[in-house]
Amino acid sequence: MRTLEVTINSREDVSLTVYLQDVEKEFRNITKRPAVLIIPGGGYQFCSDREADPVALAYLKAGYDAFVLRYSVGDKYKWPEPLEDYEDAIEYIESHAEEWNVLTDKIAVVGFSAGGHLAGAAATIANHKPAAVVLGYAVLNEVVDEIAQDAPRIAEHVDYDTVPCFLFASRADNVVPVKNTLDMMNALDKAGITFESHIYAFGPHGFSVGDTAIQTRESSFCERIPNWVQDSIGFLKDVMGDFYVGTAENKILTEPKCKAHMTDDGSAWLSLDCTIGRIFGNPKAKEVLIDVIAIMQKKIIPFTPEMTFGDMMECFSRMKLRDLLHERSIEIDEEKIDALLGEVPNI
Amino acid sequence: MRTLEVTINSREDVSLTVYLQDVEKEFRNITKRPAVLIIPGGGYQFCSDREADPVALAYLKAGYDAFVLRYSVGDKYKWPEPLEDYEDAIEYIESHAEEWNVLTDKIAVVGFSAGGHLAGAAATIANHKPAAVVLGYAVLNEVVDEIAQDAPRIAEHVDYDTVPCFLFASRADNVVPVKNTLDMMNALDKAGITFESHIYAFGPHGFSVGDTAIQTRESSFCERIPNWVQDSIGFLKDVMGDFYVGTAENKILTEPKCKAHMTDDGSAWLSLDCTIGRIFGNPKAKEVLIDVIAIMQKKIIPFTPEMTFGDMMECFSRMKLRDLLHERSIEIDEEKIDALLGEVPNI
Amino acid sequence: MRTLEVTINSREDVSLTVYLQDVEKEFRNITKRPAVLIIPGGGYQFCSDREADPVALAYLKAGYDAFVLRYSVGDKYKWPEPLEDYEDAIEYIESHAEEWNVLTDKIAVVGFSAGGHLAGAAATIANHKPAAVVLGYAVLNEVVDEIAQDAPRIAEHVDYDTVPCFLFASRADNVVPVKNTLDMMNALDKAGITFESHIYAFGPHGFSVGDTAIQTRESSFCERIPNWVQDSIGFLKDVMGDFYVGTAENKILTEPKCKAHMTDDGSAWLSLDCTIGRIFGNPKAKEVLIDVIAIMQKKIIPFTPEMTFGDMMECFSRMKLRDLLHERSIEIDEEKIDALLGEVPNI
Amino acid sequence: MRTLEVTINSREDVSLTVYLQDVEKEFRNITKRPAVLIIPGGGYQFCSDREADPVALAYLKAGYDAFVLRYSVGDKYKWPEPLEDYEDAIEYIESHAEEWNVLTDKIAVVGFSAGGHLAGAAATIANHKPAAVVLGYAVLNEVVDEIAQDAPRIAEHVDYDTVPCFLFASRADNVVPVKNTLDMMNALDKAGITFESHIYAFGPHGFSVGDTAIQTRESSFCERIPNWVQDSIGFLKDVMGDFYVGTAENKILTEPKCKAHMTDDGSAWLSLDCTIGRIFGNPKAKEVLIDVIAIMQKKIIPFTPEMTFGDMMECFSRMKLRDLLHERSIEIDEEKIDALLGEVPNI
Known part of the structure; x- marks a missing residue:
């Protein structure tokens, strides 16, 4: 030293x-x-x-x-x-x-x-x-x-x-x-x-x-x-990030476990870490997520038949989309979705 | 069990x-x-x-x-x-x-x-x-x-x-x-x-x-x-209080290290755990503390000759009297002072 | 409870x-x-x-x-x-x-x-x-x-x-x-x-x-x-093993991180967790490991040109084969090797 | 630094x-x-x-x-x-x-x-x-x-x-x-x-x-x-010893909680931290401890009337005298006893 x-x-x-x-x-x-x-x-x-x-x-x-x-x-x-x-x-x-x-x-x-x-x-x-x-x-x-x-x-x-x-x-x-x-x-x-x-x-x-x-x-x-x-x-x-210990080259630190913001609602572009309210309030995002929505409807709706999908999303509006997918064990290619959302301006 | x-x-x-x-x-x-x-x-x-x-x-x-x-x-x-x-x-x-x-x-x-x-x-x-x-x-x-x-x-x-x-x-x-x-x-x-x-x-x-x-x-x-x-x-x-371990009889727990209130300013009677502002704002308390004040003046004043004792007490008004005594290492019979203050109504 | x-x-x-x-x-x-x-x-x-x-x-x-x-x-x-x-x-x-x-x-x-x-x-x-x-x-x-x-x-x-x-x-x-x-x-x-x-x-x-x-x-x-x-x-x-937390079915505990024995040298059959001395002292095992040995020679020998492979193995005889592979970052299908050794009687 | x-x-x-x-x-x-x-x-x-x-x-x-x-x-x-x-x-x-x-x-x-x-x-x-x-x-x-x-x-x-x-x-x-x-x-x-x-x-x-x-x-x-x-x-x-925190002067460290030896049996002079066997095997020490022995007999013997004091001391021969006094809550001026024993050669 x-x-x-x-x-x-x-x-x-x-x-x-x-x-x-x-x-x-x-x-x-x-x-x-x-x-x-x-x-x-x-x-x-x-x-x-x-x-x-x-x-x-x-x-x-x-x-x-x-x-x-x-x-x-x-x-x-x-x-x-x-x-x-x-x-x-x-x-x-x-x-x-x-x-x-x-x-x-x-x-x-x-x-x-x-x-x-x-x-x-x-x-x-x-x-x-x-x-x-x-x-x-x-x-x-x-x-x-x-x-x-x-x-x-x-x-x-x-x-x-x-x-x-x-x-x-x-x-x-x-x-x-x-x-x-x-x-x-x-x-x-x-x-x-x-x-x-x-x-x-x-x-x-x-x-x-x-x-x-x-x-x-x-x-x-x-x-x-x-x-x-x-x-x-x-x-x-x-x-x-923590010190990386392993054989990968040129890697000093691991990925952080925790982002700087609670959600990406304040960012210029959407992401899986935006809240459901933010994402579903954006028409372009709804288009991009059309397949995801179909899967979610199949997975989530049966448990609460009395609610429409829209009602449910309102109910979860403060939750990050990523968290909802994890919580309900909805298996989906998160990286791909994140990339798609990343092309939608957050307006 | x-x-x-x-x-x-x-x-x-x-x-x-x-x-x-x-x-x-x-x-x-x-x-x-x-x-x-x-x-x-x-x-x-x-x-x-x-x-x-x-x-x-x-x-x-x-x-x-x-x-x-x-x-x-x-x-x-x-x-x-x-x-x-x-x-x-x-x-x-x-x-x-x-x-x-x-x-x-x-x-x-x-x-x-x-x-x-x-x-x-x-x-x-x-x-x-x-x-x-x-x-x-x-x-x-x-x-x-x-x-x-x-x-x-x-x-x-x-x-x-x-x-x-x-x-x-x-x-x-x-x-x-x-x-x-x-x-x-x-x-x-x-x-x-x-x-x-x-x-x-x-x-x-x-x-x-x-x-x-x-x-x-x-x-x-x-x-x-x-x-x-x-x-x-x-x-x-x-x-x-924690479980007492020792030979004293009929003692289950130790004294708590921490009181329920930050100060006793809200209590019916004064105590060493009232703030200096509260105590020195009470004429009866000032009478009771006459000896303590004398000691404090001797101990504290020399370090800040430019201040009157009253100014100093105002400066420390948010501090508990007990804390000030400890901080300045003023040796005094705290239990006795506490008992004396305990007879002064906090009005 | x-x-x-x-x-x-x-x-x-x-x-x-x-x-x-x-x-x-x-x-x-x-x-x-x-x-x-x-x-x-x-x-x-x-x-x-x-x-x-x-x-x-x-x-x-x-x-x-x-x-x-x-x-x-x-x-x-x-x-x-x-x-x-x-x-x-x-x-x-x-x-x-x-x-x-x-x-x-x-x-x-x-x-x-x-x-x-x-x-x-x-x-x-x-x-x-x-x-x-x-x-x-x-x-x-x-x-x-x-x-x-x-x-x-x-x-x-x-x-x-x-x-x-x-x-x-x-x-x-x-x-x-x-x-x-x-x-x-x-x-x-x-x-x-x-x-x-x-x-x-x-x-x-x-x-x-x-x-x-x-x-x-x-x-x-x-x-x-x-x-x-x-x-x-x-x-x-x-x-x-620790309590498993995840979505896999019928899984109560994780795999233990630590085996009951320091090596498998006392077991009836060989394994990757036998010592190098034990494994290389077994002719059948040497046959089974012929490809592994080739890789090891390529990876290890260059660093100590003055030693034969046999000398080196003697030097490491107390080390588990698995540990040596890890230590030298020798990438190899460990499960497969372990299975092969598992068919060799430890005699 | x-x-x-x-x-x-x-x-x-x-x-x-x-x-x-x-x-x-x-x-x-x-x-x-x-x-x-x-x-x-x-x-x-x-x-x-x-x-x-x-x-x-x-x-x-x-x-x-x-x-x-x-x-x-x-x-x-x-x-x-x-x-x-x-x-x-x-x-x-x-x-x-x-x-x-x-x-x-x-x-x-x-x-x-x-x-x-x-x-x-x-x-x-x-x-x-x-x-x-x-x-x-x-x-x-x-x-x-x-x-x-x-x-x-x-x-x-x-x-x-x-x-x-x-x-x-x-x-x-x-x-x-x-x-x-x-x-x-x-x-x-x-x-x-x-x-x-x-x-x-x-x-x-x-x-x-x-x-x-x-x-x-x-x-x-x-x-x-x-x-x-x-x-x-x-x-x-x-x-x-740990860093001393307090108002005593010239005190950098506290007293150690733990001595370097398990007992003082190997020291040149006896102490309260010698074993009972060592102390009671020393005729001079027994003289010095005559009052202590009287107190111990009064305190310990009643609980095991079938044993002589000698038998008991043999039973505890591996224990430090200090530990026995603590364990039986025998209140005694330990410093004084320790000083007295400190004048007895450990032979």
């Missing part, structure tokens, strides 16, 4: 600590690595060391490369400078991606507290969107006004282009109320974005990875807190 | 399955046991067997007694009959508590889907409140209208008397949208009630305990789902 | 407690269930309740049916009466297998301390061999003489027909020294039997499932102890 | 990679850190990168500093050069301990395969003994002859001065047979040394930390394998 400390722009105190792991040889298929960019918290007053190395080490151990961004804080803080620092960091990483063997489309941003605000900005309003973000006891809504009056309330900027989020917090956090995380979840839900969240019953603000070495377990500390680390790694593997 | 199937009222199809574990002898201090009352889901149309025994077994293994309530469903359903079934069940358990060695003030209710709606009603509007509830992919708000138009929206009934809640769900649930769980969390947050929640990135509705034996892992299934079982047991131990 | 208390023979105090879970309907493919037969410890003086229900509940939760055998102890003890009780129990279960929906070839025996001695006897010298055994801080060798002079030392009876064993113990056990478990592991290793073992650094004898409800965590107690429960369930799934 | 690559002696290819974490400030009580010295495997032919950084990262994340030793291999190998490299490494670390803030009496050695052989040598025959060792699928006995004819069989060198060992392996390892680990455990048991071990049912040699990023999960791979990492960290905390 190599570590570097680099300067990414002309701002004082802004730095990127770089941790690069070996590739190839004994690591076989791993010719490049996915990565995490870690943004420590500190109320935009400082960058906490407790949320820097210890976090990087957790993801490094799981096989990711890691970067820790120390951004404009204290006297140097003025929105949007921290966000520009982030953009600069990503650009710097991208410009060194070949040399460093980093998969630039597989970078997750992990932020804590005020750093979680910045990670939230990365997920929503940044030019360089990461593949996913991890938001730890993050400042995402009202409290923003207290620590950074000029900064955006992240939860208000969530839209269809927001990236998948993993959120965690202590319900008893008396520095950044859990309401921040709840507001973000509501916004993500409304926008149809994939997320996972773990809110622990009690525990202090700023617990980082929750190990004894972090030195915050002194007071009331929920035993389940440290679980977020492995859970977030599982989430990143679900949405970005 | 004994199992019984009992009739708790005159309604057809309503039954209580009772699982009672041994006490005393090799189980030493355990002369009575805490318990869980499990309420399976099924859209108020049926009671799912997948959410009955397998759930009971998980809590039994952890040392709890268990009850499974099969309530008025299908043709027999009409609100508030399921809730009355619940009340009848608790009354039945209470009337047999001596015989069954059940700790009636340590019963948690665990409900799934529509059963989670009923568990939510137990937590909010029931006459017999449990010590805590576990709400699994529960119907708690809008969807209530779809499965039971006449039933209350639970999230709208949350108040200071609502009991601690453990919530879990799949973000991708296409039967009961995760919005139900989010709305409940928002209501709990607003009311200052203790809760914990785990929302998994994907997975189907109705996964129960998530084991292969539940037979729902077929389609897309998030590997972290089964964790809710141990996590909920940890939560119940946190809010109801 | 049904529970029954049945009498399996004419001996006083001998009883079988039966826990049967539902099958079919919501449990879909599960038309019958695998099971565990639990044998509590107690030095052949009594049967410990701490090693009865709490253990049954753990496996029941995982989907198994459970039986607890209370066998001849105290005044009623005289070897081989406990073993006969075991045989009677299995015969009783087998005679009720249809009625109870039990998979009789998928029964594991789980024994503790003296009950672990009896489980060890089931694994080695019984007429009715289970599919696997779990041996908890079991009496397996020298100590046998102290608690039951007339009983066999289990470790001395391990042979090729012994079933897969999962062993666990505390290294600091001052009642049944860990030596018992070590001796058993040595015997299993020598006999080529599959096993898994977990020896925890410290903790008392008789910890059962290690929960607080077991009431043994008072003194020095290693935090990792309770892990054996899930680990043993994982092991049973590995050697007996 | 700083990383350094240093030369510790004049041998070519021998290097020490150093990973040092921050101390003090946000890490409060942590003014120095415990550490692990990692010794990768590779049959004394090379040093595996898979058993270097990924292992270091796991322990770093838990708060330890880490060192990776690349020792004399291949043409450079000749016993005892690797052992001398190890001694040089420890001396180098000790000479930089002040600068690097390393707790030199809290260094554990973690070795794999051939590196596990070297770690085993550190635990038994080295001049610089670590506080504990972790031995992963290690070469410890017969196989030594195959990879290094001139090197010692570690299991034969275990004695009372051997340090606590954490061992893990795959039962199906076809490169280094599990017998190596079993032989070591037998030797440790005989010598009365603390150990913990986890042997997984199946899985290949060389799995390192078992993550997908290690690229060995392709073939048959037991799901429980990666657990050894957290388990070994728990073990190190048990035998070396």
Whole structure:
């Protein structure tokens, strides 16, 4: 493993600590690595060391490369400078991606507290969107006004282009109320974005990875807190793909198990992952699916003879077509259907 | 272990399955046991067997007694009959508590889907409140209208008397949208009630305990789902106490690590667990705390000479006094202070 | 779930407690269930309740049916009466297998301390061999003489027909020294039997499932102890198969991931799971494998030009042929080769 | 975190990679850190990168500093050069301990395969003994002859001065047979040394930390394998102490929960952790314990009136006196008794 400390722009105190792991040889298929960019918290007053190395080490151990961004804080803080620092960091990483063997489309941003605000900005309003973000006891809504009056309330900027989020917090956090995380979840839900969240019953603000070495377990500390680390790694593997282990060539990661959106209803073209309501409300799609509909009628209708096919589809209108096919064990060439739908504009 | 199937009222199809574990002898201090009352889901149309025994077994293994309530469903359903079934069940358990060695003030209710709606009603509007509830992919708000138009929206009934809640769900649930769980969390947050929640990135509705034996892992299934079982047991131990292991006599459970409310601001009398804003806004309390204030001034003020003590207290107004004492390592006889505050009416 | 208390023979105090879970309907493919037969410890003086229900509940939760055998102890003890009780129990279960929906070839025996001695006897010298055994801080060798002079030392009876064993113990056990478990592991290793073992650094004898409800965590107690429960369930799934979840008909369990023997060298016929030494020492097998050898020579030889093929095979003589094919990524129709070897007597 | 690559002696290819974490400030009580010295495997032919950084990262994340030793291999190998490299490494670390803030009496050695052989040598025959060792699928006995004819069989060198060992392996390892680990455990048991071990049912040699990023999960791979990492960290905390979290000054680590020896029978002076047989066989000790004996007689004898006190003590002769006092809940000033016994020579 190599570590570097680099300067990414002309701002004082802004730095990127770089941790690069070996590739190839004994690591076989791993010719490049996915990565995490870690943004420590500190109320935009400082960058906490407790949320820097210890976090990087957790993801490094799981096989990711890691970067820790120390951004404009204290006297140097003025929105949007921290966000520009982030953009600069990503650009710097991208410009060194070949040399460093980093998969630039597989970078997750992990932020804590005020750093979680910045990670939230990365997920929503940044030019360089990461593949996913991890938001730890993050400042995402009202409290923003207290620590950074000029900064955006992240939860208000969530839209269809927001990236998948993993959120965690202590319900008893008396520095950044859990309401921040709840507001973000509501916004993500409304926008149809994939997320996972773990809110622990009690525990202090700023617990980082929750190990004894972090030195915050002194007071009331929920035993389940440290679980977020492995859970977030599982989430990143679900949405970005896991390390592929096998003999196929040029394959570094597996396919993600989980898409970034709950449905494809917001996409430009239809797909099997659009809802039934969306698909069956589109005349062109109904034409394309004529054979599928015939099969579905044969399979589904007998169980509910009192309903017309139209009624049924209305009943399932919120369900993805793919899910209905699976649930009813309707055997059909999904790839082909998906391809056909993929030529129908979603209007 | 004994199992019984009992009739708790005159309604057809309503039954209580009772699982009672041994006490005393090799189980030493355990002369009575805490318990869980499990309420399976099924859209108020049926009671799912997948959410009955397998759930009971998980809590039994952890040392709890268990009850499974099969309530008025299908043709027999009409609100508030399921809730009355619940009340009848608790009354039945209470009337047999001596015989069954059940700790009636340590019963948690665990409900799934529509059963989670009923568990939510137990937590909010029931006459017999449990010590805590576990709400699994529960119907708690809008969807209530779809499965039971006449039933209350639970999230709208949350108040200071609502009991601690453990919530879990799949973000991708296409039967009961995760919005139900989010709305409940928002209501709990607003009311200052203790809760914990785990929302998994994907997975189907109705996964129960998530084991292969539940037979729902077929389609897309998030590997972290089964964790809710141990996590909920940890939560119940946190809010109801864990089994005491030691030589003290007549001690069955330890003290809970976590109170039911985030602060005691809603209680009739003040305490160390009221917020600083609440305490210092009460003239009688300021009298009582005169010595404490002197110590705090000596300990805290030097670090922020530019602030008056009043300013500081305003700055910390949302923090519990107990937390501030811990955080600043102010050594003081907390029990005594708590007792003194306990004589000040919270007005 | 049904529970029954049945009498399996004419001996006083001998009883079988039966826990049967539902099958079919919501449990879909599960038309019958695998099971565990639990044998509590107690030095052949009594049967410990701490090693009865709490253990049954753990496996029941995982989907198994459970039986607890209370066998001849105290005044009623005289070897081989406990073993006969075991045989009677299995015969009783087998005679009720249809009625109870039990998979009789998928029964594991789980024994503790003296009950672990009896489980060890089931694994080695019984007429009715289970599919696997779990041996908890079991009496397996020298100590046998102290608690039951007339009983066999289990470790001395391990042979090729012994079933897969999962062993666990505390290294600091001052009642049944860990030596018992070590001796058993040595015997299993020598006999080529599959096993898994977990020896925890410290903790008392008789910890059962290690929960607080077991009431043994008072003194020095290693935090990792309770892990054996899930680990043993994982092991049973590995050697007996896990619950199948899918649409194939009549499929209750998946194929085991792990065979009962390390190699098939002790079997009557050869297979891909025989060692290279065994296979290549058999002239008939070499004839059958003539094409395979050609492929192997082409694939392997180039990397070590200084060795003859015979030398190489000698170098790998302890490795299973299947493992070598996998390790070198030699693509070949394994099923076909296995079938061919299956017609060669292992002499 | 700083990383350094240093030369510790004049041998070519021998290097020490150093990973040092921050101390003090946000890490409060942590003014120095415990550490692990990692010794990768590779049959004394090379040093595996898979058993270097990924292992270091796991322990770093838990708060330890880490060192990776690349020792004399291949043409450079000749016993005892690797052992001398190890001694040089420890001396180098000790000479930089002040600068690097390393707790030199809290260094554990973690070795794999051939590196596990070297770690085993550190635990038994080295001049610089670590506080504990972790031995992963290690070469410890017969196989030594195959990879290094001139090197010692570690299991034969275990004695009372051997340090606590954490061992893990795959039962199906076809490169280094599990017998190596079993032989070591037998030797440790005989010598009365603390150990913990986890042997997984199946899985290949060389799995390192078992993550997908290690690229060995392709073939048959037991799901429980990666657990050894957290388990070994728990073990190190048990035998070396965990990070202290609290307000006491100058306290970096807690007291270990587990001593290095099962009893103090091999020590120069008696203690409460000697066995009853050892203590009561020493006339001077019996004098010192005269009051304790009186209390024990009053507490224990009534339950077994048919036995003399001498008979009872013989019956418990293998038990530590401390354990007996705990088990019978005999309340006594243990520290005082321990001090008194500490003045009695163990002869």
